[in-house]
Amino acid sequence: MSSLLGSKEATNRSFRSIADLTVLGLLTLLLAALPLGASGYVLYVVNLLMVYVVLSLGMHLAIGETGQFTLSHTAFFGIGIYTAGLVNNHWHFPFPVSILASAAVAALVGWVIGVLALRMRDIYLALATFAFGEAMQWVLLNWESVTRGANGLRFRAATLGELQLVSDLLAYPFVVAIAALMMALTFAITRSRLGLAFRAVRESDMAAVAMGINARAIKVTSFVLSAAFAGVAGGMYTLFTSFIHPESLGFETTVMVLTMVVVGGLGSVRGAVAGAIIVGLISELLRQAPSYQEIIYGVILMLFMMFLPKGLASLVNGRVALKKGCAS
Template sequence: MSASRVSSPWWDRGVLLGMAVVLAVLPFTTSGYVLYVVNLLMVFSVLALGMHLVIGETGQFALSHAAFFGIGIYTAGLINNQWQPPFFVSILAGAVLSAALGWVIGLLALRMRDIYLALATFAFGEAMQWVFLNWETVTNGSNGLQMKPASLGGYQLMNDLQAYPFVVAIAALMLWLTVALSRSRLGSSFRAVRESDVAAIAMGVNTRAVKVTAFVLSAAFAGVAGGMYTLFTSFIHPESLGFQTTILVLTMVVVGGLGSVRGAVAGAIVFGLASELLRQAPSYQEIIYGGILMLFMMFLPKGMASLFVARRKSQRASSVASANVTEKHA
């Protein structure tokens, strides 16, 4: 067997096909709660992909993801409550507003690096949660916001089953966009900035524009995730949009594997399920996620994706060695 066959993309395509089959069959074989969890995992996947763009691809350590997620939820929910347009309009509005604020944060972030950037974006996230809690005339404050069912052409999404195909379709679209971005010239610029600003500038990369673009795209993804959340949830409380959510998504991306699309999705699935299991113990979640995050950064800094890469390299080396032995005996 040749090395090229081991490194073939057919394996990845097979995994995607298998996932597609499972997702297609799921509505006919499972209960409403399982579909709710899968919908939630799709939302987490889009959130993780958004953070992957700004942290994993570009190396900008931003901690404001929950804020943009909340902006997406409140924007989509409020627009739907007021006018009930087709749900994709509400989701798009949330994504655009999140992206606009992401652009502002991105411009401010140009003056900051590392811990200062993390602290500044953390402060923005905390400020937005304060807005969600105290702007009672708009968000209903600490009472939370009750949201009407989303609709499309007069068809209302009344439960998890009805929302499921749309949530999965949007998640698939965002995954495709992430992969396309990663393989594009912009994706190469992201990675150049991540490795070295100086080297990126020497290569002709406009580092300022690239960093701002990463913030805009990351915020837009979080806004889309927020809009997706409104398709199967009728209530949102500001307490769920704090730093704990950002830490959860950060854990997904880091443990999954920084810089890996596959790792971001895998991390979203694993820790999305974990968050659901730990729902009854919210006070311990930050400690658990923080501990796992610390352990991975110490002992497996490249995350779960590195295990897959190591396995592929081992298989490739074995196949090459086997081919060489065969040639010698031929």
């Protein structure tokens, strides 16, 4: 009986792998063909969606994998944007260097905040990280000698050798490639021993410690990785835009990214990607009604928490479970 169940489980995994590869192949063909006929605006939206995907994956590592409810993701995103923009403006390094710098600075700040804030739990952690996010926006708005404050920061076009990324079309392949790399890295992390430790801490700190896991170190590691992902997303943003204003890095962006993770499904990498694309498209549709965006995100969050708390990923998992039940 056990061998039969094992065989069925292996078959189900094989089918899921084939389905994943099929979807990945179709998506790759779509993304490869898109520049051939899409307008500049469509390419801009796709570039922006790729940034949202990386942002969502970063929040997934903190909330979905480790269960650390943080509200400072937009602050690290802003740190990434300003770091990459300033590095490019002052030293004119190739964009891979500026993106690595944005990830490193965001990770360093994330480590400092993580060491301090992760002494707290639940609502206290959320409030502490929310306070940091608000403080970071104030810094960006008032540190005029560096960030240009309320005037916003304008940065040079990103470069790679002699190539200047002066359009959405030129930035597109690099943005998509970085997003794909970050997705692959996320899958690698979640399937590694570190990912197992993340989920052990999420389920129970005490049980994780009993198994020999340093729960505090794991929480800080998760927070630092999450911040680094947000920093990379910030660096990606500078590849196809030339201006940033601190007001665009407020609480609304945090709510939007949180909505992406909840809609896609907490604890699911695929859900984080799907949620980023769906909510990102909704955000673009609501661009003409900015005053209603926070209300709509709040309504979406409430509806999903009430009727679909495990997000869209639970629908797919439910179908897989149903098929298993029918097969047995």
